[in-house]
Amino acid sequence: EIVLTQSPGTLSLSPGERATLSCRASQSVSSSYLAWYQQKPGQAPRLLSYGASSRATGIPDRFSGSGSGTDFTLTISRLEPEDFAVYYCQQYGSSPITFGQGTRLEIK
Amino acid sequence: EVQLVESGGGLVQPGGSLRLSCAASGFTFSSYAMSWVRQAPGKGLERVSAISGSGGTTYYADSVKGRFTISRDNSKNTLYLQMNSLRAEDTAVYYCAKGGVGVVSDYWGQGILVTVTS
Numbered sequence: 001e002i003v004l005t006q007s008p009g010t011l012s013l014s015p016g017e018r019a020t021l022s023c024r025a026s027q028s029v030s031s032s033y034l035a036w037y038q039q040k041p042g043q044a045p046r047l048l049s050y051g052a053s054s055r056a057t058g059i060p061d062r063f064s065g066s067g068s069g070t071d072f073t074l075t076i077s078r079l080e081p082e083d084f085a086v087y088y089c090q091q092y093g094s095s096p097i098t099f100g101q102g103t104r105l106e107i108k
Numbered sequence: 109e110v111q112l113v114e115s116g117g118g119l120v121q122p123g124g125s126l127r128l129s130c131a132a133s134g135f136t137f138s139s140y141a142m143s144w145v146r147q148a149p150g151k152g153l154e155r156v157s158a159i160s161g162s163g164g165t166t167y168y169a170d171s172v173k174g175r176f177t178i179s180r181d182n183s184k185n186t187l188y189l190q191m192n193s194l195r196a197e198d199t200a201v202y203y204c205a206k207g208g209v210g211v212v213s214d215y216w217g218q219g220i221l222v223t224v225t226s
Contacts, residue, residue: 035212037153044203044219045153050212057214088153095167095209097143099153 002027002091006100012108019076021103023089028069030093036065036074039102040085048087049074081107110134110215112204117220124194124224130187130204130217138162138182141208144189146200147219154200157189158208172198194224 003026013019023034032052037045047056049065052072062077076083084107089100116128130142143158157178158167166178177190187204201221207213 031210033210033212044216046216047212047214050214090153090213092207092209092212096169097155097158097209099155102152 001096002029002094002098004089004091004098004100006087006089006103008103009101010104010106012106013079014108015079015081017079019074019079019083019105021074021076021087021105023067023072023074023100025070025072025091029072029091032068033091033093034065034067034072035090035092036063037088037090038083038085039088045088076105079105110206112206112215112217114202114204114217114220117202117222119223119225120194121226122195122224125190125192126194126222128189128191128202128204128220128222130189132185132187132204132206135206135215137180137185140206141211142180142187143205143208143213144178144187145203145205145213145216146198146222147203148197148200151200156202159187160208191222194222196224198222199224 005024007022034052036049039045053065086102111133113131145155156169156172159178175193179188201219203219204217205213206215
C-alpha cells in the first residue's frame with residue numbers, strides 16, 4: 001500500500017499570498033496518477049488536479065499541480081478567500097487507492 | 109451533466125444493517141469503475157470499497173472486509189453498498205465516486221450520513 005504524507009498539517013496564510021502544499025509517497029506513484037482535491041465543510045471533495053499536473057475542468061489557473069515519482073506539490077499562486085479549505089492528495093495508480101491525511105489551509 | 113445521488117443512510121444500532129444506493133446519470137455507467145469513500149466526523153477520506161464496470165472485480169478495505177458488500181446494477185445505473193454488522197466506527201459520511209485504479213474520481217455524490225449508535 002502506498003502511504004501518502006501531506007505537509008504541513010495546517011497552513012496559515014493571508015489572501016493574496018502563495019500557498020505550497022506537499023504530498024510525499026512511500027513509493028513511486030504509477031504513471032504520475034496523483035490527484036488533488038479541495039474540500040469545504042459540508043461538501044464533497046472537488047477535483048482540482050489529476051495526472052500530477054493536469055488541471056480539472058473549471059478550475060482556475062491559480063491552482064497548479066506538479067511533481068513525479070514520490071514528491072508532488074499543489075501550488076495556489078495567489079490565495080482568494082474561497083480557497084481556504086482542506087486539501088487532500090490521492091494516488092489512483094495502484095490498488096489500494098489511498099489518500100493523504102489532508103492539509104488545512106486557514107486564514108491568517 | 110454527471111450526477112451521483114446517494115440514498116439509504118440513517119441511524120442504526122450496532123450490529124445492524126443498511127443498504128446504500130447511488131443513482132448515476134450523465135455518463136455511460138457500465139464503462140466505469142465506481143467507489144465508495146467514507147469520512148468519519150472530523151477525519152480524512154477512506155476508500156472502503158470499489159467495483160469494476162462489469163461488476164466482476166471488487167475491492168474492500170480491511171476495515172470492512174467480510175461485513176460490507178458492493179454491487180451494481182448496470183441496467184438501473186445504480187451502485188450499492190450493503191453494510192452488515194455495523195459498528196460505531198462505521199459512523200461517517202459515505203460518498204460514491206466515479207472512477208477507480210487508473211481513472212481519477214472526477215465526480216462525487218453529495219454524501220450520505222450513516223450513524224451507528226445505541
